[in-house]
Amino acid sequence: MLVESLNTDYDLVIAGGGLVGGSFALLLNALPGHQHLRILLVDSSTLSIETTFTGRPYDARSTALSWGSRLIFESAGLWNDLEPGLEAIRDIHVSDKGHVGAARLNSDAMNVDALGYVAENTHLNHVITGALMDSAHISVCAPASIVKVKPVQGGVLLMVESGTQAMTQVSSRLLVIADGGRSSLCEQLGITLTRKPYGQHALISNISFEKPHQSCAFERFTDTGPLAVLPLPDLDGEHRAALVWTLEDAQVAQIMALPDAAFLAALQQRFGYRLGRLTRVGERVLYPLNLTLADEQIRPGVVLLGNVAHTLHPVAGQGLNLALRDARELADIISDAAVSGTPELIGDYQWLQRYVQRQQRDQRQTVFFSDQVTRLFSNNNPLLALGRNIGLMGMDLIPPAKQWFSRQAMGMTDRRIDG
Ligand SMILES: Cc1cc2nc3c(=O)[nH]c(=O)nc-3n(C[C@H](O)[C@H](O)[C@H](O)COP(=O)(O)OP(=O)(O)OC[C@H]3O[C@@H](n4cnc5c(N)ncnc54)[C@H](O)[C@@H]3O)c2cc1C
Numbered sequence: 001m002l003v004e005s006l007n008t009d010y011d012l013v014i015a016g017g018g019l020v021g022g023s024f025a026l027l028l029n030a031l032p033g034h035q036h037l038r039i040l041l042v043d044s045s046t047l048s049i050e051t052t053f054t055g056r057p058y059d060a061r062s063t064a065l066s067w068g069s070r071l072i073f074e075s076a077g078l079w080n081d082l083e084p085g086l087e088a089i090r091d092i093h094v095s096d097k098g099h100v101g102a103a104r105l106n107s108d109a110m111n112v113d114a115l116g117y118v119a120e121n122t123h124l125n126h127v128i129t130g131a132l133m134d135s136a137h138i139s140v141c142a143p144a145s146i147v148k149v150k151p152v153q154g155g156v157l158l159m160v161e162s163g164t165q166a167m168t169q170v171s172s173r174l175l176v177i178a179d180g181g182r183s184s185l186c187e188q189l190g191i192t193l194t195r196k197p198y199g200q201h202a203l204i205s206n207i208s209f210e211k212p213h214q215s216c217a218f219e220r221f222t223d224t225g226p227l228a229v230l231p232l233p234d235l236d237g238e239h240r241a242a243l244v245w246t247l248e249d250a251q252v253a254q255i256m257a258l259p260d261a262a263f264l265a266a267l268q269q270r271f272g273y274r275l276g277r278l279t280r281v282g283e284r285v286l287y288p289l290n291l292t293l294a295d296e297q298i299r300p301g302v303v304l305l306g307n308v309a310h311t312l313h314p315v316a317g318q319g320l321n322l323a324l325r326d327a328r329e330l331a332d333i334i335s336d337a338a339v340s341g342t343p344e345l346i347g348d349y350q351w352l353q354r355y356v357q358r359q360q361r362d363q364r365q366t367v368f369f370s371d372q373v374t375r376l377f378s379n380n381n382p383l384l385a386l387g388r389n390i391g392l393m394g395m396d397l398i399p400p401a402k403q404w405f406s407r408q409a410m411g412m413t414d415r416r417i418d419g
Helices: 019-029 067-075 079-085 121-134 184-189 249-257 260-271 319-339 343-347 349-377 382-397 399-409
Strands: 009-015 039-042 062-066 087-089 091-096 102-106 116-120 138-141 144-152 155-162 166-177 193-209 216-222 225-231 239-248 278-281 285-294 302-304
Touching: 009 019, 009 343, 019 039, 019 067, 019 121, 019 138, 019 319, 039 144, 062 067, 062 121, 062 225, 062 319, 067 079, 067 116, 067 319, 079 116, 079 121, 087 225, 116 121, 121 138, 144 166, 144 184, 166 184, 166 343, 193 249, 216 260, 225 260, 239 249, 260 278, 285 349, 319 343, 319 349, 343 349
Parallel strands: 009 039, 009 166, 039 138, 091 216, 166 302
Antiparallel strands: 062 116, 087 116, 091 102, 144 155, 155 166, 193 239, 193 278, 193 285, 216 225, 225 239
C-alpha cells in the first residue's frame, strides 16, 4: 500500500524495494505473525507499476531463475502471476569450445517441469511492485530515500527524504538494507566490502538464431571466457535468446567496436551452430565484473540483503537466486519472533545470528560455485582445459556428479528444498 505520510515508529524498515527488498517484504507478508509487525518499505525510485507489461522490447534485460526460486515465489504467492511471462529452461548444455567434453542437464532426469526459468526484469518488477502496492500490511513510501542511519539502543534511527514530506525521522527495531551494490547506508555504518575484480566485463545483449532454442540454455567456455545463452520467448517470429558473454578487460574495446555483422561472426565462431546461424544482435551493454562480499551481514538492528551483501559473477546466474534464499530465511526468523509474541527480538544481534548460521553454508557454496567454476573455465592453461574436459565428460557419465551440478544450477543447495 502506497503511503504519503510516515509514522514515527516501525518494527521493520526495508531500504530498497528492488527484486530482493520487494521479494523479502512479500515473503514475510505471506508468513504467520507479519500482521503484528509495522512494516515500511522505502525506495528511491517511483516503483511505478504503470510500466504495465504492454509488449516486449527486443532488448529487454532478463534474469535466470532457478527451480528453487520458483518454490520461493510460490510461497510468496507470486508464482501464478509470474509464470505466464517466463520461458522455461528444460535443458542446460555445458561445453568447452575446441574440446570434446560436454554435459547435458535435463529436467526429466531431475523429475521437475523445468531446471529453471528466464524472466524479463520488467515482468519480475511489475509483478513484485504490483503485489507490494496491493498489500494491506506493507507501507510503501516511494519515491523516497533513506539518507541517514544511526544505530541506537533497541534499533536504528533513520532520516527519510521524500518529495511529499521533505525529511522525516523514523525509528525501527530492524533495518533491512537492500539498496543494491552501491550502498550509501553501509558506508555510513562503516560496513566495509571486500572486492575481488575478475579483470573481466560481462557483455549483455539479446540475440536471434535461425532455429528455435527448444527451451535449452547453453553455458559455453571459450578463449575469451565463459558465455551463457538463455532462452527467451520468440518475438515477431524471431527466435530470441539472452547473451551473457564474459570478456577479458583487454578485449572489451575491440569487441564492442565491431559492427553487428562482425560481432555476430565472432560470436558464432565461439558458440558454434547448435541453433543455426545467428541473425541479429541488439544493443550491447557492459558490466565490470567483481566478486564483492560485505565484511559483515548483520549488526544489532541491521541486516544486509541482496547485492549489498554479495555481488556475484553473473554468468553462473546465481546472484538473485541466492538472495531469494537469504530473504526467505530472514523472513522465517522474523516471523518466528512475531509469532512468539517477542517482536523486540527481530533486531537482536543474537537472534539475527540464527539467520547468518542458517545461510552461511549456502552462501559459501554458491559463492564458491560461481567464483571458482567461472575462474576455472576462464583459464586457457592447457592442463586446466584438459582437466575441465575430463570433468565435463565425467559429469555426463557419472550420475551423482551430474545430479550435484544440476542441483547447484537449480538452486537446490539448501536444507529446506532438499527436504
Ligand atoms: C548482467 C547481470 C546479469 C545477471 N543475471 C542474473 C541471473 O541470471 N540470475 C540471478 O540470479 N542473478 C543475476 N544477476 C544478479 C541480480 O541482477 C542481482 O542479484 C539483483 O538484481 C540484486 O537486486 P537488489 O534488489 O539487491 O539490488 P537492486 O536491484 O540494485 O535494488 C536496489 C533498490 O534500492 C533502492 N535504493 C537504493 N538506495 C536507496 C536508499 N538510500 N533508500 C531507499 N531506496 C534505495 C533502489 O532504487 C533500488 O530499487 C545478474 C546481474 C547482472 C549485473
